[in-house]
Amino acid sequence: MERRYSDYTYEELRQEVAELTEKARKAEQMGMVNEYAVHERKIIMAKSYMMNPEEFQSGETYEVEGDPAHTFHIQYMNGVFAWGFRQNKQGEKVTEEEEEALPISMLGKKV
Structure with missing residues (x-):
């Protein structure tokens, strides 16, 4: 197992x-x-799982590793997942889904 x-x-x-x-x-x-x-x-x-989820805050926006055209706005945290939505550089939501989850290792610097 x-x-x-x-x-x-x-x-x-x-x-x-x-x-x-x-x-x-x-x-x-x-x-x-x-x-x-x-x-x-x-x-x-x-x-x-090697990172500290407390370093990421709800309501903040972060860069997305491997996706320089978008940022990720966190609505809430659940373990090592940040739940929220992607935005373009103008701050407009670009995903159709209400929210998506990204592992925190995919998040970069706070914007």
Whole structure:
């Protein structure tokens, strides 16, 4: 039975990220796009559990890693997930959904 990242120690998470990074690199070299994407998502989740959710505040807006055209406005936090919506640089909501969740490791600097 697999353990949840929330049960890992910081050191175990660091090791998991290193192993997943190596697996992702190998999958990319072999042209296995789907496997690469799975490893990348796992890396994002593991890194989220290495961060402090209290560093992110409801009502604040943050950059989105890998999406320079948009920012993310947090409506509320739930564990290592920030719930809210994406905005363009003018502050206009750009997603159709009422809200979406992003792992906190995908968030960058506060805007």
